[in-house]
Amino acid sequence: MSELTRGEVQGILQDIFRTVFGNDSLVLTDTTTAADIPGWDSLQQIKIILACEKRLNVRLRARDINGLGNVGEMTSHLFAAVNKSSRKSDRGT
Amino acid sequence: MATGSSELNKWIQAALGLRVPGAHEGEVDPIVAALKRMDLLAVDGLKPLRVRVLGNVTTDYLADHLKLMLLRSGFGASVNAGQYGGLVRGLLGDVDLGPENCDACFLILDHRDIQFPPPIGSTAEEARALVQREADFWISLIERSRVPTVVMGFDMPPHRILDEQDGLAPGGLGWHVRSINQQLASRLPATTAIVDAEALQFRVGAAKWLDQRLYHLCKQPYSMDALPEIAHTLVAALAGLLGRARKVLVLDLDNTLWGGVVGDDGLQGIELGQETADGEAFANFQKYVRQLAGRGVILAVCSKNREEVARAPFREHSGMVLKEEDIACFVANFEDKASNLRHIARTLNLGLDSLVFVDDNPVERSLVRSELPEVMVVEMPEDPAHYVHALDSAKAFPLRALTREDLGRGASYRTIAALQEASAESGTDMDRFLSGLQPVAHVEAVDASTVDRIVQLIRKTNQFKLNLSIFSEAEILAGARDVVAIRLADRLQDYGIVAIAVTVPGNGILRVANWVMSCRVFGRRLENVMLETLRTNARSHGCTMIECVHTPTEKNVILPPILRQLGFESTGESAPWRRSAEGADPQPHYMTIIDRRLK
Missing domain, CATH: 3.40.630.30 (Gcn5-related N-acetyltransferase (GNAT))
Structure with a gap:
């Protein structure tokens, strides 16, 4: 996968939020939390992270997924994982 | 309200348009997410169904997929997933599984729920006694459900302490699981159907079945990718239990039962038999179809051909496994296939929702899908080597228990077709025909x-x-x-x-x-x-x-x-x-x- 910016990762996260909550005008910021979006519970959160993992072709650790409190943290963890995996694939080539 | 219902309609159409098997997760996920938010109980043309799901594992995600698969089977369902850990408690009385509360239920058993695992070193006799005890325990619980119930049997544990002996010899946990499932299958009452979880695991694939990380996160042991197949299998079993099993397999001929076009290539030009890889694949598919007929699936032919050309291979080609007498209703003409399917349903005295249509041609499939949404259209792969798998995994003909009626069904539908033809021909003496039987x-x-x-x-x-x-x-x-x-x-x-x-x-x-x-x-x-x-x-x-x-x-x-x-x-x-x-x-x-x- 070519390098993604942190903003692009958050864009993908936003896409998935929109699908899961059926709201095409949903806008995420780093400080968005479960309190801001009705229906965002722990099961939905896991579903969202898993969908992101698949889209970005990365895998987080269970303890990282559990600890994610807001959109900023979700984005950062996913972004870090993307970078790590693309560095790995750079080394591979 | 108007926008709400058009939104609802859009997602229902999307759900019905999914090609199963063959749908990609990318297509399924948004539909599952949308349906989850929608009330399908009062949708016109769908049979309302209140469904409960009970399991000791988390069943919330599964419930969402069940709603989709139920919709594809004609049910506008509400699916209520019980609490994690609520299986035994629910069955013991926390949840009233009676017709006042629900119309059907799914019970999800999991190898982690095993109550009496054989201790290492158990003798065969001790191991058998534990199976008996375990089966008695679960059957007495399951019998408390007073609505049609689909039980997902115990899945095979992913790790085998006794190595290759674990699943094969008394005393192994795998053997215990297999033995209980067999007991459940033979002893559960007629209002239940059991899904063979081991076979389901096998179809899904071990790597896709278990997601240990997800289990630690939220107590769902199955990976998200396994959910469509699990839901598909559970719903097929329920459809059978509720009398909605399909009955007739309608087959195209050219490039479906043999390779090539008999009208162009001639009787000897078609590919069928052991001489070529494709010929062998077509023969193999015919063999599978003939076995289906042997257990009660009615066969019909729907082909764009002149009738004598279409019948010739059945009569004269040595590679044919299917014979003319296996086909209850044979339609070969140049009418469109939707009309011919209607004719087949009428001739056999069945609804269109009893038909399953198999055709290699995507144009015909798409025509039938849009003209006759009641008919199940199987998504056929291009390579005939995969035909059997495609039809088998469509799970179109759920079977709870093989009965004497199943074994004789083909012959009785041939009589029905003959009866219809006799009554359609003017001058036939119906009284004489009936008494002649x-x-x-x-x-x-x-x-x-x-x-x-x-x-x-x-x-x-x-x-x-x-x-x-x-x-x-x-x-x-x-x-x-x-x-x-x-x-x-x-x-x-x-x-x-x-x-x-x-x-x-x-x-x-x-x-x-x-x-x-x-x-x-x-x-x-x-x-x-x-x-x-x-x-x-x-x-x-x-x-x-x-x-x-x-x-x-x-x-x-x-x-x-x-x-x-x-x-x-x-x-x-x-x-x-x-x-x-x-x-x-x-x-x-x-x-x-x-x-x-x-x-």
């Missing part, structure tokens, strides 16, 4: 040997059915003296028990609480035999009147004219249909009647 009606004893079939037939019948009331085995046995069960046999075959009336005599009236007749014997005048038997019973109870409790449904529209013909009259829509137990005899039926009831 030498039919015998056996009025059967209602006891332990027949009660399963009686309960099943009442539940599964849709068309010739007075009303929606169903009965448990216990209810049938308790009123056995006043239940009439008729088995039909003729010189061609034995159809098994095909007509039932449940009656309650009292106050001079023989009330018929329900009366069903299998569509396989429509047109055989068996209803006349039933009326004759009911009249005799009524008189023996001192009743002068027979009364039918009829509730019109979408599917039993054929009844009023038949009742009228039998001499019943009704004073209004919801009024019962009555006729005297005396009076003139009904029309002739040409049947010998043998009473097998205990006197």
Whole structure:
């Protein structure tokens, strides 16, 4: 996968939020939390992270997924994982 | 409201348009997410169904996929997932699994729920005793459900402490799991169906089945990717249980049963048989189809060909596994396939929702999908090597238990088709045709040997059915003296028990609480035999009147004219249909009647 910016990762996260909550005008910021979006519970959160993992072709650790409190943290963890995996694939080539 | 319903419609269409098998997760996920938010219980054209899911694992994600798969089977369902860990507690009474609360339920068993695992070093005898104990425990729990129930049997544990012995020898946990599943399959009551979880694991693939990380996160052991297949399998079993199993496999010919086009390539030009890889694949597919026919799936042909050209391979090609006599209804012409499928359904006296359509041509499939959404269209791969897999994994013909009726079904539908053709040809003498079949009606004893079939037939019948009331085995046995069960046999075959009336005599009236007749014997005048038997019973109870409790449904529209013909009259829509137990005899039926009831 070519390098993604942190903003692009958050864009993908936003896409998935929109699908899961059926709201095409949903806008995420780093400080968005479960309190801001009705229906965002722990099961939905896991579903969202898993969908992101698949889209970005990365895998987080269970303890990282559990600890994610807001959109900023979700984005950062996913972004870090993307970078790590693309560095790995750079080394591979 | 208007935008709301168009939104709903859009997602329902998207769900019905999914090609299963073959849909990608990317297509499924948004539909699952959208349907989750929508109320499908009151959608026109869908059968409302309130469903509970109970498991000790988290079943919330599974419930969302069940809602989608139920929709694809014609149900507008609400799916209520129980609490994590709520299986045993729920069955013991936290959740009332009765018809007041739900119409059906799914029980998800998991190897982690095993109560009596064999300790390492158990003797074979000890291991068998533990299986017995385990099975007794679960069966007594599952029997508490009072609605149609699909049980997902125990899955195989992912790790095998006793290595290769674990699943094969008494004392292994895998062996314990396999043995319990077999016990459940043979001992659960007729209102339940069991899904073989090990086979499901095998289809999904071990790597995709278990997601240990997800289990630690939220107590769902299955990976998200496994959910569509699990839901598909569970819903197929429920559809079978609720009498919605499909019955007919409609096959295209060119490039479906053989390679090439017989009209262009000629009889010897088609590819079929052991000489080539494709030829072998087509023969293999035919073999699978023939085995399906052997267990009760009715076969029909729908081909764009001249009829004699289409029939030639069946008669003359040495590589053909299927024979003309395997096909109950053979249609080869140049009409469009949607019209021909309607014709096949009419000829076999079945609804379009009984048909499964298999055609290599994506244009034909897409035409049938849009013209006849009731027909299940199997997404066929391009390579015939994968035909068997595609049809098998569509799970179109769920089977709870193989019955004698299943084994004879093909022959009885060939008779139906012959009957239809005879009545369509002017100048055919119907009376002579019917009596030439030498039919015998056996009025059967209602006891332990027949009660399963009686309960099943009442539940599964849709068309010739007075009303929606169903009965448990216990209810049938308790009123056995006043239940009439008729088995039909003729010189061609034995159809098994095909007509039932449940009656309650009292106050001079023989009330018929329900009366069903299998569509396989429509047109055989068996209803006349039933009326004759009911009249005799009524008189023996001192009743002068027979009364039918009829509730019109979408599917039993054929009844009023038949009742009228039998001499019943009704004073209004919801009024019962009555006729005297005396009076003139009904029309002739040409049947010998043998009473097998205990006197």
